[in-house]
Amino acid sequence: MNIDIKNKKLSDWIKEAADMCRPDDIYVCNGSAEEYNLMIKKLLDHGSAIQLKKRPNSYLFRSDPGDVARVEDHTYISTSSKDEAGPTNNWIDPVQLKETMKGLYNGCMKGRTMYVIPFSMGPIGFPISKIGVEITDSPYVVINMHIMTRVSDRVLELLSTDGDFIPCLHSIGAPLAEGQKDVLWPCAPIEKKYISHFPEENLIWSYGSGYGGNALLGKKCLALRIASAMAKREGWMAEHMLILRLTSPEGKRYHIAAAFPSACGKTNLAMMQPSIPGWRCECIGDDIAWMKVGADGRLYAINPEAGLFGVAPGTSYDTNPMAMDTLKENVIFTNCALTDDGDVWWEGMDGDEPLHAIDWKGNDWTPESKTVAAHPNARFTAPASQCPVICGDWEKPEGVPVDIFIFGGRRSSVVPLVHEAISWDHGVFLGATAASETTAANIGAVGNLRRDPFAMKPFCGYNMGDYFQHWLDMGDRVGDKAPRIFYVNWFRKSDDGKFLWPGFSDNSRVLKWMCERVDGKAVARESAIGLLPKEEDLDVQGIGISGDDMKELMKVDPAEWKAEIPDIEQHFAAFGSRLPERLKKQLEEFKKRLG
Ligand code: SAT
Ligand code: MN
Numbered sequence: 001m002n003i004d005i006k007n008k009k010l011s012d013w014i015k016e017a018a019d020m021c022r023p024d025d026i027y028v029c030n031g032s033a034e035e036y037n038l039m040i041k042k043l044l045d046h047g048s049a050i051q052l053k054k055r056p057n058s059y060l061f062r063s064d065p066g067d068v069a070r071v072e073d074h075t076y077i078s079t080s081s082k083d084e085a086g087p088t089n090n091w092i093d094p095v096q097l098k099e100t101m102k103g104l105y106n107g108c109m110k111g112r113t114m115y116v117i118p119f120s121m122g123p124i125g126f127p128i129s130k131i132g133v134e135i136t137d138s139p140y141v142v143i144n145m146h147i148m149t150r151v152s153d154r155v156l157e158l159l160s161t162d163g164d165f166i167p168c169l170h171s172i173g174a175p176l177a178e179g180q181k182d183v184l185w186p187c188a189p190i191e192k193k194y195i196s197h198f199p200e201e202n203l204i205w206s207y208g209s210g211y212g213g214n215a216l217l218g219k220k221c222l223a224l225r226i227a228s229a230m231a232k233r234e235g236w237m238a239e240h241m242l243i244l245r246l247t248s249p250e251g252k253r254y255h256i257a258a259a260f261p262s263a264c265g266k267t268n269l270a271m272m273q274p275s276i277p278g279w280r281c282e283c284i285g286d287d288i289a290w291m292k293v294g295a296d297g298r299l300y301a302i303n304p305e306a307g308l309f310g311v312a313p314g315t316s317y318d319t320n321p322m323a324m325d326t327l328k329e330n331v332i333f334t335n336c337a338l339t340d341d342g343d344v345w346w347e348g349m350d351g352d353e354p355l356h357a358i359d360w361k362g363n364d365w366t367p368e369s370k371t372v373a374a375h376p377n378a379r380f381t382a383p384a385s386q387c388p389v390i391c392g393d394w395e396k397p398e399g400v401p402v403d404i405f406i407f408g409g410r411r412s413s414v415v416p417l418v419h420e421a422i423s424w425d426h427g428v429f430l431g432a433t434a435a436s437e438t439t440a441a442n443i444g445a446v447g448n449l450r451r452d453p454f455a456m457k458p459f460c461g462y463n464m465g466d467y468f469q470h471w472l473d474m475g476d477r478v479g480d481k482a483p484r485i486f487y488v489n490w491f492r493k494s495d496d497g498k499f500l501w502p503g504f505s506d507n508s509r510v511l512k513w514m515c516e517r518v519d520g521k522a523v524a525r526e527s528a529i530g531l532l533p534k535e536e537d538l539d540v541q542g543i544g545i546s547g548d549d550m551k552e553l554m555k556v557d558p559a560e561w562k563a564e565i566p567d568i569e570q571h572f573a574a575f576g577s578r579l580p581e582r583l584k585k586q587l588e589e590f591k592k593r594l595g
Helices: 008-021 032-047 092-104 141-149 153-159 217-234 266-270 321-328 422-432 463-481 505-519 547-554 557-564 565-573 581-594
Strands: 025-028 059-061 075-077 113-121 132-136 166-171 192-196 203-208 237-239 244-249 253-259 279-284 289-293 297-304 309-312 333-336 335-338 380-383 404-406 418-419 435-437 448-451 484-488 525-528 530-533
Touching: 008 025, 008 092, 008 113, 008 132, 008 166, 008 266, 032 059, 032 141, 092 166, 092 192, 092 203, 092 448, 113 141, 113 153, 113 217, 132 141, 132 153, 132 217, 141 217, 141 309, 141 333, 141 380, 166 530, 192 217, 203 217, 217 237, 217 289, 217 463, 237 463, 244 266, 244 505, 253 505, 253 557, 266 279, 266 581, 279 297, 289 463, 297 463, 309 321, 404 422, 418 505, 422 448, 422 463, 422 484, 448 565, 565 581
Parallel strands: 025 113, 059 333, 075 192, 132 166, 166 203, 253 404, 404 484
Antiparallel strands: 113 132, 192 203, 237 289, 244 253, 244 279, 289 297, 309 380, 333 380, 418 484, 418 530, 435 448, 525 530
16 A cells, blocks of 8 residues: 555555455555546556547547446445335345445455545535545546546545545456456446445445446435435435526626436536527536535535536537537546547537547447447546636535526426426425436436436435425525525427427526526416416527427426326325425325316
């Protein structure tokens, strides 16, 4: 081991992990540029990193074809009773799960180096931040953690001899026998993948996958699943939300936090450039928000991450120019295609398709190929600080005061472009019943409608019924200082299957209406599902959307909504006595309004 660890809990844990996993050696990370370069050299020598000629300090990786996304079916919230994990989580008894996983961890790092990564979620050394230490046998994980979190020897200094941290144990689950040649993306087969959380002891054990959300344990595992459980106990919030600042032509600032499921456009909205003159948007975060009640009684949000782990396909100068400009250098690409001139490419990128490329599986690809060149869940890992519209306050430990919450998802029908909650409780009802078509961000079917409450179905570290109650309690605490709640759907389609709304920079028109609602400038009209903009209040000038399409986009068909009720009832019934009474009441009132 390269350094002496002073923290007793950490040195004991490293010893315990090493005794179990039996790596060839141990290396404690410090987060420096030299260390990053050392890892890159190792990955280049190994053959798994491909240096990109066209982008300085940028590399492409191709994963195993079976290790391309999160594995929700193999993700566990292991609490002492199944009821604590609730109906939306997979559960295995902690004693049994640890037994199974110890069996897998036994000798799993043979032939490899064990890296110890001290990191902070949130700016280092502030009360809102949390310290984690990830143990991993993957240098690819080390470089990604360098970008996505704050890896530093200052974290070890802060831990001192007795400071506390969240232990995050990770192995790709691919030990090497003496003389065995390594593969390019080592990982375990699907049936041996376990992404396990023990929220009662703030502990994470991940085995068998090298992919983003399964392996970069600061992100979904710590900053959402473990943090949500801590937040419930401690009276704050950990949410699957982007954070942005919108500034009006008059210079008034609005902070918006929006929860959409994975691969539903959080990164695009977070750095959207308004198409309405005079309005400005700055990005604070694109995936996770931690929120606390400030001294003035308002909710303040920080982005605990340091990087962006975004979906590449579909990203272009057309859809997200600020992301494109973020990706010019110092980027890790995973499962994108490689062009002949040494750049990455993906479906939906600007310009012509390349005449020839190497696809994400390493095979020749041409426009005639029947398969995609980049995997639909191909990703970029980039420092958030490189985003041209990163907000000057993005690392402010006090956070920014939230004015507006947005929920939503992908719905090709039924749900209008925007509606507003009638009250906080109604807003919680909208969040609790949010539904979206599934995406490639998880291994499994794509396009199936499922309830994804608050976009937290895969990320809530405790019983979701209690999580609903936590939202109600937080609303009670902030009272009339609570953010206003809206629900959006950018994805409604016409009968002939075309998107009705242009989206992207034109989403600013919807955000502008929300700001006008906050300021009491726009009067809404009532409907059974909530408050809708008056036709003339939604500024759609110059975008060429027809009156008929606009009507279709804003249509609220009571019959279609009535048809949703049995599914909502079934969704709610799963929570049994944990479903808050106030949400039952909301459902009854909704039914009454539908008539
Ligand atoms: O792979 S991640 O879980 O980090 C991204 C996502 O699915 O939201
Ligand atoms: Mn996400």
